Amino acid sequence: MSVNSIKPRKSSDRSKHELPSEKSDKPANEQIKKKQVGGVVRAIRLLDLLVSEGPLRFAEIEDRSGLPKATLHRMLNDLIDERFVIFDERALSYNAGYRILEMANRVWTRSDIRMLARDQLLALSALTGETVQIAVHADTHVVVIDHVESTQSVRLSISVGNKSPVYCSGTGKVMLAWCDAQRQESIISRISFARYTPNTVTSLPELHKDLALISKRGYALDLEESFIGTNSIAAPIVDHGGQAIAGISITAPTFRVGVDELVQWKESLIAAAAEVSRRLAPRAGGSMDSSIN
Amino acid sequence: MSVNSIKPRKSSDRSKHELPSEKSDKPANEQIKKKQVGGVVRAIRLLDLLVSEGPLRFAEIEDRSGLPKATLHRMLNDLIDERFVIFDERALSYNAGYRILEMANRVWTRSDIRMLARDQLLALSALTGETVQIAVHADTHVVVIDHVESTQSVRLSISVGNKSPVYCSGTGKVMLAWCDAQRQESIISRISFARYTPNTVTSLPELHKDLALISKRGYALDLEESFIGTNSIAAPIVDHGGQAIAGISITAPTFRVGVDELVQWKESLIAAAAEVSRRLAPRAGGSMDSSIN
DNA sequence: AACATTGTTCCATCTTTCGCACTGTTGTGC
DNA sequence: GCACAACAGTGCGAAAGATGGAACAATGTT
Numbered sequence: 001m002s003v004n005s006i007k008p009r010k011s012s013d014r015s016k017h018e019l020p021s022e023k024s025d026k027p028a029n030e031q032i033k034k035k036q037v038g039g040v041v042r043a044i045r046l047l048d049l050l051v052s053e054g055p056l057r058f059a060e061i062e063d064r065s066g067l068p069k070a071t072l073h074r075m076l077n078d079l080i081d082e083r084f085v086i087f088d089e090r091a092l093s094y095n096a097g098y099r100i101l102e103m104a105n106r107v108w109t110r111s112d113i114r115m116l117a118r119d120q121l122l123a124l125s126a127l128t129g130e131t132v133q134i135a136v137h138a139d140t141h142v143v144v145i146d147h148v149e150s151t152q153s154v155r156l157s158i159s160v161g162n163k164s165p166v167y168c169s170g171t172g173k174v175m176l177a178w179c180d181a182q183r184q185e186s187i188i189s190r191i192s193f194a195r196y197t198p199n200t201v202t203s204l205p206e207l208h209k210d211l212a213l214i215s216k217r218g219y220a221l222d223l224e225e226s227f228i229g230t231n232s233i234a235a236p237i238v239d240h241g242g243q244a245i246a247g248i249s250i251t252a253p254t255f256r257v258g259v260d261e262l263v264q265w266k267e268s269l270i271a272a273a274a275e276v277s278r279r280l281a282p283r284a285g286g287s288m289d290s291s292i293n
Numbered sequence: 294m295s296v297n298s299i300k301p302r303k304s305s306d307r308s309k310h311e312l313p314s315e316k317s318d319k320p321a322n323e324q325i326k327k328k329q330v331g332g333v334v335r336a337i338r339l340l341d342l343l344v345s346e347g348p349l350r351f352a353e354i355e356d357r358s359g360l361p362k363a364t365l366h367r368m369l370n371d372l373i374d375e376r377f378v379i380f381d382e383r384a385l386s387y388n389a390g391y392r393i394l395e396m397a398n399r400v401w402t403r404s405d406i407r408m409l410a411r412d413q414l415l416a417l418s419a420l421t422g423e424t425v426q427i428a429v430h431a432d433t434h435v436v437v438i439d440h441v442e443s444t445q446s447v448r449l450s451i452s453v454g455n456k457s458p459v460y461c462s463g464t465g466k467v468m469l470a471w472c473d474a475q476r477q478e479s480i481i482s483r484i485s486f487a488r489y490t491p492n493t494v495t496s497l498p499e500l501h502k503d504l505a506l507i508s509k510r511g512y513a514l515d516l517e518e519s520f521i522g523t524n525s526i527a528a529p530i531v532d533h534g535g536q537a538i539a540g541i542s543i544t545a546p547t548f549r550v551g552v553d554e555l556v557q558w559k560e561s562l563i564a565a566a567a568e569v570s571r572r573l574a575p576r577a578g579g580s581m582d583s584s585i586n
Numbered sequence: 587a588a589c590a591t592t593g594t595t596c597c598a599t600c601t602t603t604c605g606c607a608c609t610g611t612t613g614t615g616c
Numbered sequence: 617g618c619a620c621a622a623c624a625g626t627g628c629g630a631a632a633g634a635t636g637g638a639a640c641a642a643t644g645t646t
Contacts (some may be wrong), residue, residue, distance in 0.1 A: 070637080078334050107344055110392065
């Protein structure tokens with residue numbers, strides 16, 4: 001039972017922050033030697049379960065998490081005490097609590113990169129009249145941390161916190177392109193491709209070709225690769241060593257904005273992203289170590 | 294060292310979810326020697342520390358959390374692995390990670406009470422042209438979970454996730470007023486009053502008097518009690534037994550909307566809140582307590 | 587009343603914990 | 617440049633405490 005189990009581990013394989021999470025979607029050769037995790041990590045996985053799958057009853061949680069009853073009870077009670085989990089006494093169901101929103105609110109309002117980028121987003125939005133977003137890198141995905149939507153647009157208003165795979169979003173591809181080879185390879189090797197639209201990049205050769213083009217041009221295009229009817233253009237925000245840590249994108253519906261028009265905004269977009277990069281490096285010397293870019 | 298320390302506890306006082314957190318903002322007479330907490334809770338407190346106080350270096354975290362070095366390292370690494378914490382290799386500082394935003398996004402989009410209330414918020418906003426919010430109860434505070442701002446203000450709104458004390462917000466007072474006596478007493482006893490404006494309720498007699506009026510009227514007024522220049526009116530969303538679990542409020546600047554005008558919206562507001570209450574109880578019998586349901 | 591499910595208690599085991607001692611790195615003052 | 621201090625991070629091991637299987641109690645449900 002419980003394919004994606006959450007069992008304890010020997011506290012030995014303390015790897016070097018190599019992002020061992022990213023629960024693989026492939027329940028292939030399950031030697032049951034699943035990475036044993038400690039109490040804290042188990043609690044987080046548990047929370048994730050509740051956040052993802054609506055309210056769950058105890059038996060369901062027990063089943064899906066694979067945690068033993070007694071432990072699960074203790075953990076849930078801890079999370080309830082901290083308001084990370086809500087217990088519905090009538091339905092006897094557990095659900096994610098609103099303390100998460102509180103924390104997110106603080107993270108959001110205090111995010112320095114977001115604050116540094118805000119005026120640039122507003123300027124781009126005013127210039128283009130389209131939706132502008134900033135997203136940060138998160139392993140094999142990118143997470144939107146702010147967005148400005150101009151005039152009454154009807155689309156996904158709540159994109160903050162949205163996560164997309166690196167290979168099918170403008171910001172994601174930009175993030176890959178401005179990445180040292182080793183790190184890029186590490187990320188790419190952990191991608192599991194899925195086709196969202198006919199245009200989605202779903203193979204390594206395609207992706208590598210695209211990345212080469214992107215880093216040559218200085219910006220990335222996403223032409224209906226994640227959503228039909230939506231194009232976007234993205235540019236990187238880089239750190240001291242030229243590594244992308246975030247990206248800014250302009251998103252527009254295909255019926256309103258053609259590719260040519262989108263590309264016309266590239267200078268402004270790149271300039272905005274560069275400006276944010278510059279602000280992020282109050283202490284940067286200039287170029288670093290070996291290579292100069 | 295470490296006033297607000299986070300040390301382990303004997304796993305015995307498993308109280309009945311009595312919300313023992315609520316770190317008071319006043320580090321005053323703290324002889325309440327920290328209740329000993331388990332690993333999971335300690336990790337949450339640690340996360341809270343990072344979320345609240347920007348990026349911190351190791352020594353600072355050690356100091357402020359009171360956790361021993363080795364333990365702290367393990368915990369931080371676990372949180373980093375799960376992307377709840379970001380480690381800045383250049384500055385050697387730890388900060389809250391964006392995984393929190395991802396989770397919050399899911400919590401937000403999947404919140405059923407929010408979804409049930411959305412159209413009512415929109416209707417109220419259209420009617421009044423002012424900001425409308427819905428907030429849920431959170432011990433001695435209330436947390437905003439959604440809002441609609443009539444004038445084109447876009448963003449995920451700084452207000453979602455915002456926390457206010459129960460005694461100085463319309464929704465908060467409403468939450469207290471529709472509460473059984475025992476629970477009300479429990480909450481009130483844990484309030485630590487602070488004066489935000491000259492109008493803030495800062496004593497129990499005042500509060501009780503206000504609450505009596507509120508439950509008689511069916512709505513609560515907040516007349517510049519938390520912010521100068523801002524009034525609001527709020528009505529309760531109640532569960533099966535008449536307990537408030539959330540509140541809807543209309544907020545307006547004093548210069549634009551007088552109290553009389555605000556009160557004129559009470560019928561619409563109360564009706565909207567009642568409608569949401571009704572939707573929340575697909576299974577509710579009718580009257581409350583023991584008898585026939 | 588029999589049943590199903592949630593929740594609690596017990597306790598032998600095994601992991602985590604955490605003080606301490608140690609290494610490596612960064613920066614400060616002379 | 618040097619020594620020195622401050623800090624980040626790791627390894628060790630005895631003690632503390634979490635873990636989890638199972639039996640038990642307390643709920644609803646049929």
